[in-house]
Each structure stands twice: as structure tokens, then as C-alpha cells.
Amino acid sequence: MTELGYRHGEQHTPPPARRVTDVAVERFEHVFEVDPRLMTVHVAQQLFPNWDTLRIAAGRADHLDWMHRHWAHTVVSGQELLDDITGADADGPPGGP
Known part of the structure; x- marks a missing residue:
């Protein structure tokens, strides 16, 4: 008999x-989380089954895709924002003299 079910x-x-990074870890591909060691004092950690972690991550991506399709005229990457900030630091504040 084949064993099926939950293990x-x-x-x-x-x-x-x-x-x-110093504060982030990755357990599943493209699923980043704050290092749990940094979240022991003020935030009680919950145990999630692996399938639920992956379900939540997929749901976030689906939600962002929906938001982009329905509300965003332009989607700006994080790298573009960092490049703007870096350029602003070199040239002075945006909109400045």
C-alpha cells in the first residue's frame, strides 16, 4: 500500500x-524573510508549514500582479529608485538649485 498524506x-x-544580507535569509527560491533571530523579543514567531509559506509568497506575487494591471500606469523597479537616489546624492536634492 502506498503511503499518502501529510508528513x-x-x-x-x-x-x-x-x-x-545581515538581516535577511532565503529558505525557498525568491522567498526572502527577516532573519528570525532578529525577531525574538517583540514579535512572537509562528510556525508555518512549508506549503503555507509557499502559498503566501505566491499570493503576494498574484496580488502585486493584479495591482499593477489595475492601478499602475508605470511600474518602477527598486533598482530604478536606488539609481535615482544615488544620482540625487551626487547632484544635490531633487528639485534643488
Whole structure:
């Protein structure tokens, strides 16, 4: 008989975290989270099954796609914003003399 169903160990043990920055880790491809070690004092951590983490991440992407289709005339990347800020620092504040 084939075993089907839910395996607690598989679903509640996330993959090892890969450090991305000093404050962010990545456990699943393109799913970034604040390093849980930094969130122990004021924020109680909840355990999520792996499938739920992936479902939430997919839902966020779907929501952003919907918002862009319905409300955004232009979608600006984070890199474009950083480039604008970097350029503003070199030339002075935007709109300045």
C-alpha cells in the first residue's frame, strides 16, 4: 500500500536558511524573510508549514500582479529608485538649485 498524506517532519522543517544580507535569509527560491533571530523579543514567531509559506509568497506575487494591471500606469523597479537616489546624492536634492 502506498503511503499518502501529510508528513509532519517534511512540512514543518523548513530548508536551511541561506543568508542574503545581515538581516535577511532565503529558505525557498525568491522567498526572502527577516532573519528570525532578529525577531525574538517583540514579535512572537509562528510556525508555518512549508506549503503555507509557499502559498503566501505566491499570493503576494498574484496580488502585486493584479495591482499593477489595475492601478499602475508605470511600474518602477527598486533598482530604478536606488539609481535615482544615488544620482540625487551626487547632484544635490531633487528639485534643488
